[in-house]
Amino acid sequence: MTRILAVDDPSDILPEHRETPVGGLLEYHNLGRGSRPWEPRRLLIGMCMDSRKTLRIPRDFAFVLRTAGADMRDNEFRISYAIAVGGVRTIALIAHTDCGMKRVAVLHDEFVRGLVEHAGWDEARSERLFAEGVRRFAIADEVEFVMQEAARLHGLYPRIGVAPLLYRVEDDRLYQLR
Numbered sequence: 001m002t003r004i005l006a007v008d009d010p011s012d013i014l015p016e017h018r019e020t021p022v023g024g025l026l027e028y029h030n031l032g033r034g035s036r037p038w039e040p041r042r043l044l045i046g047m048c049m050d051s052r053k054t055l056r057i058p059r060d061f062a063f064v065l066r067t068a069g070a071d072m073r074d075n076e077f078r079i080s081y082a083i084a085v086g087g088v089r090t091i092a093l094i095a096h097t098d099c100g101m102k103r104v105a106v107l108h109d110e111f112v113r114g115l116v117e118h119a120g121w122d123e124a125r126s127e128r129l130f131a132e133g134v135r136r137f138a139i140a141d142e143v144e145f146v147m148q149e150a151a152r153l154h155g156l157y158p159r160i161g162v163a164p165l166l167y168r169v170e171d172d173r174l175y176q177l178r
Contacts (some may be wrong), residue, residue, distance in 0.1 A: 002143050004166055005176040010035060014176050021062065021090050022163040029056045029174050044082045046072050046153075047094040048101075052169045063088060069101035069139050070094055072149060076156065083160060091153055091160060094174065095146035096167040101139045108134075142166065143177060 007013055007030045010023075017023040019036075021043035027034050043062035047053065048070045055064070063082045065075060070093055072079060082088040100107075108130055115126040139145040143166060150164035166175040 002147055003178050004143070005178060007031070007174065007176060014178065016161075017163060017176065020161065022092050022161070022165075025055070025057060025062070025092055026165075026174055026176070028058065028061070032056065034058070039087075041082075041086055042089050044079060044086075044088040044091045045094060046070055046075075046079075046091060047167070048096055048099060050096060050100065050169075053094075053096055053167050054172075062092075068137050069099055069142075070096075070146060070149065071101070071137060071139075072153060079153070079157075083157060089160060091150075091157075091162045092165055093146055093150045093153065093162060094165045094167050095142040097142060097169050099139065099142050101137050102142060104138050105134050147177060 005012070005014070007026045010027060010031065013023045013026055017026065021038055024034050024038045025043065025045070038061060040060045041063055045055065045062045045064045047064065047066055049066040049068055063086060065078060067075060072093070111130050112123060112126040115121040116123055146164045146166065150162045154162040164177045166177055168175060
């Protein structure tokens with residue numbers, strides 16, 4: 001079972017994240033400070049596109065890739081570019097509580113109606129996209145999903161550190177997952 005671990009002090013940062021850009025992210029976001037200057041853009045942050053999340057990090061600290069549910073599938077070229085050309089050596093993958101992709105399956109009517117009314121789509125096209133998207137993007141549990149996605153990314157990039165984290169929208173803080 002995955003444990004959710006708070007970071008209220010630098011000593012709370014897991015040993016594997018101390019003195020790494022992930023530790024820096026946790027210090028900047030949760031503690032409002034960093035213990036040292038970090039080399040720019042060594043970190044790629046993958047996170048959900050949900051607008052309730054804003055990271056407190058310095059300018060030029062990390063690349064940030066935002067997708068529904070922090071699902072990085074179909075973003076392998078972008079990630080690979082950040083690694084090969086951008087110098088990324090670590091990925092922080094951030095899930096969050098109350099994720100819309102956890103409840104997307106029950107939003108069928110709202111989704112279809114919204115595309116018809118606001119985007120000018122016909123109902124059949126909206127229905128097809130919803131059916132495809134739910135199969136592809138719906139998640140059962142945010143923590144379980146981010147753990148699996150972190151393992152998948154580590155399998156693709158075995159020399160790149162991948163740290164799964166959780167953002168609690170209830171308190172605007174990052175948590176470590178183990």
